[in-house]
Amino acid sequence: MTAPHDPNDDDILAAEYVLRLLDTAGHRQFEARLRDEPALRDLVHEWEARLAAIAASEVEEVAPPSTVKLAVFSAVAPETRETSSRRSWFTGLIGVAAAAAIAFVAIGPLLRDQVDLSPKFQTELASADGELVLVAGVIPAIHEIVIERVAGQAPEGRVLELWLIAEGSDAPISLGLLQTTGETRIRVADDIAPSVRSGTIAISEEPPGGSPTGMPTGQVLATGTFVDI
């Protein structure tokens, strides 16, 4: 069908593939060949290594904002929890969690007469230096998060703001500001509530009145994911 390939042609094609210089059709054809031809994969890896050296020597390091790390870790955290607990009681837990989630979303509001006001999920939020320690509990029946202060407070002239990063999402949602003393109760909007159990919550320090941008602007002091009580 086609003439036998000149080895040099494949080498150039591999380089052009790595540089993303092929047109859409050429790119697809090349990827189809890559699946079956290990020698072609080797050529691609060789070009990747040669050309990455350009970035290694020419690109300056630029510190990314801390929100990127927060979003990355919120995206990978649920999987970590699942893996670490799989061997023991995870199978049982997922049943309970699923049932709780269904109750939370579907039948919770219907049982208003006999609402269970006890927290069902909990997490500890502790800063890396251990200065600030908070415990957050969720009362699914009324979509409320209760944050109790164990130790520490916001830095001078700053306030603490609570965030939710839903599983699979990359943008934190502000849940509200913490009271300066004692316990804080935050009611979570109904459309967000189902993502609390599987999401990550975080505490950042912000200017008085909270983040002006809708995204954390200060340092993220602590993060946590909920476990069933």
Add this chain to the structure above:
Amino acid sequence: MTTPAEIEKMIAQTALRDQSAFSALYDATSGKLFGVCLRVLNNRGEAEEVLQEVYIRIWHKADNYAVTGHSPMTWLITVARNLAIDRLRTRKAPTRDIETVFDLADEGPGPEAAAIASSQRTQLNACLDELEPERADAVKQAYLAGETYKDLAARHAVPLNTMRTWLRRSLLKLKECLTR
């Protein structure tokens, strides 16, 4: 300064779902990878979004690392650069005006790049130096800024096919020099 062996170990532990190793890997390498994303996309917001995708990809694909036979930084840079180029290519039809083209041209091998080259004479830099300056620049812009044949032809004011021939020859020369 983190050594390649340390980064390699962090990647191996990340493949085992060790979140603290992944955190250390992020801290050690995100500056470089953010630099790569910024260089390709030339837009901070997009570079932040892509950097996030990059580390999520690294988390999920860390066990693929060994298959490529790459050094750890090569693998990380390749992941970052590929995702950044994918984002660049999905942008709507390029709306570059003349000013932008000049801006990009200004980012060519200026005094700063020359200083880096002289301070750390890597084999690659030596080989790029063997090419005519504008051809070496075309290779760098294709890799670092994700320029297409069309972009490069416009910037160097040569026909598309001429640029194609230039770049292909330059790549083969580069390979020949590096494997010498």
